[in-house]
Amino acid sequence: MTPPRDDAVTSRALDRLGALEGAAFLARLDLVQGDLVEALTAVYADRVDVSSFAADLVGDALDAAVARPLPLRVLDRRREVDPAWFLRQDMVGYVCYADRFAGDLQGVAKRVDYLGELGVGYLHLMPLLRPREGENDGGYAVQDYDAVDPRLGTMTDLEQLTGLLHDRDIALCVDLVLNHTAREHEWARKAAAGDPAYRDFYWFFRDRTEPDAYERTLPEVFPDMAPGSFTYLPPGEADPGDEWVWTTFHEFQWDLNWTNPRVFRSMLGVLLTLANHGVDIVRLDAAPFLWKRLGTDCQNQPEAHRILQALRALVRLAMPGVALKAEAIVGPDQLVPYLGAHERFRPECDLAYDNQLMVMLWSAVASRDVRLSAHALARRPRPPAQATWVTYIRNHDDIGWAVADEDAWAVGLDPFRHRQFLASYFSGRHPGSFAEGADFQANPATGDARTSGSAASLLGLEDALERGDAGAASVALTRLETLYAVAYSFGGIPLVYMGDEVAMRSDPDWAAVPSHADDNRWLHRPAMDWAAADRRADPSTTEGRVFSALQRLAAARASTEALRSDGTTTVLHPRSPHVLAYVRTHPRAAPVLGLACFSDTEALVEHEVLEQAGIHTPVLLHSTTGRLDLRDGMLWLPPWGFAWVTTP
Numbered sequence: 001m002t003p004p005r006d007d008a009v010t011s012r013a014l015d016r017l018g019a020l021e022g023a024a025f026l027a028r029l030d031l032v033q034g035d036l037v038e039a040l041t042a043v044y045a046d047r048v049d050v051s052s053f054a055a056d057l058v059g060d061a062l063d064a065a066v067a068r069p070l071p072l073r074v075l076d077r078r079r080e081v082d083p084a085w086f087l088r089q090d091m092v093g094y095v096c097y098a099d100r101f102a103g104d105l106q107g108v109a110k111r112v113d114y115l116g117e118l119g120v121g122y123l124h125l126m127p128l129l130r131p132r133e134g135e136n137d138g139g140y141a142v143q144d145y146d147a148v149d150p151r152l153g154t155m156t157d158l159e160q161l162t163g164l165l166h167d168r169d170i171a172l173c174v175d176l177v178l179n180h181t182a183r184e185h186e187w188a189r190k191a192a193a194g195d196p197a198y199r200d201f202y203w204f205f206r207d208r209t210e211p212d213a214y215e216r217t218l219p220e221v222f223p224d225m226a227p228g229s230f231t232y233l234p235p236g237e238a239d240p241g242d243e244w245v246w247t248t249f250h251e252f253q254w255d256l257n258w259t260n261p262r263v264f265r266s267m268l269g270v271l272l273t274l275a276n277h278g279v280d281i282v283r284l285d286a287a288p289f290l291w292k293r294l295g296t297d298c299q300n301q302p303e304a305h306r307i308l309q310a311l312r313a314l315v316r317l318a319m320p321g322v323a324l325k326a327e328a329i330v331g332p333d334q335l336v337p338y339l340g341a342h343e344r345f346r347p348e349c350d351l352a353y354d355n356q357l358m359v360m361l362w363s364a365v366a367s368r369d370v371r372l373s374a375h376a377l378a379r380r381p382r383p384p385a386q387a388t389w390v391t392y393i394r395n396h397d398d399i400g401w402a403v404a405d406e407d408a409w410a411v412g413l414d415p416f417r418h419r420q421f422l423a424s425y426f427s428g429r430h431p432g433s434f435a436e437g438a439d440f441q442a443n444p445a446t447g448d449a450r451t452s453g454s455a456a457s458l459l460g461l462e463d464a465l466e467r468g469d470a471g472a473a474s475v476a477l478t479r480l481e482t483l484y485a486v487a488y489s490f491g492g493i494p495l496v497y498m499g500d501e502v503a504m505r506s507d508p509d510w511a512a513v514p515s516h517a518d519d520n521r522w523l524h525r526p527a528m529d530w531a532a533a534d535r536r537a538d539p540s541t542t543e544g545r546v547f548s549a550l551q552r553l554a555a556a557r558a559s560t561e562a563l564r565s566d567g568t569t570t571v572l573h574p575r576s577p578h579v580l581a582y583v584r585t586h587p588r589a590a591p592v593l594g595l596a597c598f599s600d601t602e603a604l605v606e607h608e609v610l611e612q613a614g615i616h617t618p619v620l621l622h623s624t625t626g627r628l629d630l631r632d633g634m635l636w637l638p639p640w641g642f643a644w645v646t647t648p
């Protein structure tokens with residue numbers, strides 16, 4: 001039921017936005033008000049009077065709507081007409097650090113044509129707000145949310161860039177770090193100085209009693225480089241008496257206290273302001289960590305979801321064209337709720353990382369066996385129709401081997417040993433492995449290790465080139481193309497991670513920058529090799545081969561309505577343990593069967609699989625070989641190859 005709207009809001013909205021936009025604002029308010037109040041009640045009822053808090057927040061949303069520049073309102077209008085704008089099949093994403101890609105924001109503007117060549121409609125620039133000096137976790141320790149990192153440019157540069165991108169129909173995604181600020185942030189400085197209005201912005205403790213109690217169930221995010229979840233404050237660092245502060249990640253990243261309604265309101269302000277600079281998609285960093293509860297791992301708590309739902313409602317109200325993306329790298333069962341799938345649907349984020357698909361693809365690569373992947377991907381709940389994944393094979397982070405125990409047991413694998421096998425395989429330790437990666441945050445206490453390394457290096461290109469084995473190098477590129485073929489067709493917005501389009505290998509000099517030396521994720525965060533990228537038009541080169549492969553994937557995807565992100569994905573189970581098979585359907589389109597071979601030898605797919613996919617007269621949409629290879633009704637896939645098959 002929609003709570004009654006208060007008359008003051010009605011007249012203020014009409015006054016300040018005019019009759020037309022005011023009416024639209026009020027219509028949206030009617031839509032979101034129930035969700036907003038419900039979410040705020042669940043989180044803040046014991047700290048504030050929810051109706052007056054909600055009224056304040058609606059006022060903030062109205063201020064932001066009034067301040068919103070005209071071109072962005074035009075975009076909002078278009079996206080209200082087509083709320084599925086980010087679900088289109090021609091949407092392809094690209095992810096990069098502005099400095100590593102092109103020096104700074106003005107440099108990025110000069111590379112927009114390059115993105116156009118890849119068919120990019122979504123650009124994610126890694127953290128670009130002003131971080132603390134020195135070590136800053138790749139920009140995830142923000143000192144000032146209102147300023148761009150001066151090394152990258154200014155807010156004016158950002159606005160100019162968003163304008164240029166919008167002219168080309170490219171949406172910009174930018175990170176918002178919600179869980180913590182740098183300890184140098186103004187809020188943290190005031191809190192440390194004992195300012196009563198800010199003390200409650202963070203989690204301070206007088207001694208180890210509470211930290212010890214929490215740590216009994218808290219996993220460590222960076223056990224090696226930043227052990228523990230609390231940081232000791234030496235005398236003089238904070239208000240006398242405070243000895244410890246909550247720091248889930250690094251000691252310089254202080255966790256915000258989201259039980260404080262003022263934290264919610266302040267961060268809402270940051271979010272609305274950022275979006276009013278032209279950001280279309282806000283990546284909510286480390287979303288699962290927002291709520292702490294004793295006796296738990298302090299991730300995915302119901303209140304964290306409620307906070308996201310309240311933010312969602314207010315963003316929709318102020319700026320309906322802006323989408324939210326959850327960065328929730330959590331177990332498969334905890335993932336879908338970030339897209340709003342709870343016991344009943346509650347609008348939450350529009351996008352979330354399909355971490356599970358990514359892990360399952362790498363698992364299939366190492367084991368040449370898709371049974372675990374097919375089982376795990378088949379059993380998970382579908383995302384709600386109006387939300388979707390971003391699909392990817394690599395990003396700036398390590399790969400954590402998030403294989404659910406029950407999925408492993410279900411296909412006869414010991415989960416712990418399989419996770420260890422994956423880490424060992426991709427570090428290159430496993431006998432016969434072609435991968436050249438590195439362990440990240442190996443934890444001797446638990447036996448866990450994660451993996452760093454670029455896609456090309458993990459897929460064998462580096463090893464093949466070192467050995468001068470051209471045949472093996474070519475196979476490594478086939479693997480890379482096939483993993484991307486899955487990312488482009490499995491359902492969701494595919495993201496190209498900078499450098500993969502020209503098969504860039506891991507950066508051998510990653511540790512040369514002193515503030516990076518402790519963190520081998522910089523292995524796969526190299527500076528763009530433009531000399532290599534300049535060879536992209538020459539098909540005889542590695543770069544030409546991979547770049548054109550991604551262009552063809554984008555073109556085939558763009559022409560195929562079944563690959564819209566609001567279509568459905570159903571995993572099939574062919575007889576071959578080496579073939580991942582899934583069918584994409586959409587009410588407006590013919591089905592598309594996606595097939596990917598995880599084997600050093602060819603694989604055959606029986607005719608029944610085509611039938612299960614609803615494909616009676618197979619027509620090739622796209623494949624590794626450019627041919628549809630049918631032999632006696634069986635479909636032939638080359639080693640590590642893929643095929644997309646449809647029907648008239």
Ligand code: GLC
Nearest residue numbers: 137138140249285286327397
């Ligand atoms: C996210 C980022 C990661 C960062 C962490 C802390 O997981 O992707 O790079 O270290 O948040 O902000």
